[in-house]
Amino acid sequence: MPSPSAKPSAGPSKAASADPTESPGVNLAVLCGPCSGPAEVRVLESGTRLATLAVRCPTGPGADERATSVPVTVWDPPAWVETLAAGDPVVVVGRMRRRFKC
16 A cells, blocks of 8 residues: 555656666676685785685586686675685675776
C-alpha cells in the first residue's frame, strides 16, 4: 500500500523512455569461484595497501569445462584477504577497470 505522502506518477520517467544506446550504463561485476593462488599484498609509496589475486570462473555449465582466471585488485583490503590461499572460495563484487599495456 502506498504511503499517504506518495504522489501518483505523471507517466514514465525521462530515464525510462530514453534511448538505451544513450544510457550511461552500469559498471558492476560479480565473480564467484575459487582463488587461483594466494593473495599478494603490497604497500604503495603513499601508504595505501593493495592486494592482488585471481578468481577462477567457469566458462561453462559442466564441472569439466574450462575456467577463466580473472585478475582482481582490492584497495585497502581487510586483513582476512591476506589469508586467502589457492582454492579458497570467494565472491567479489565491484567494478571493471582495464588497463592496457603498450
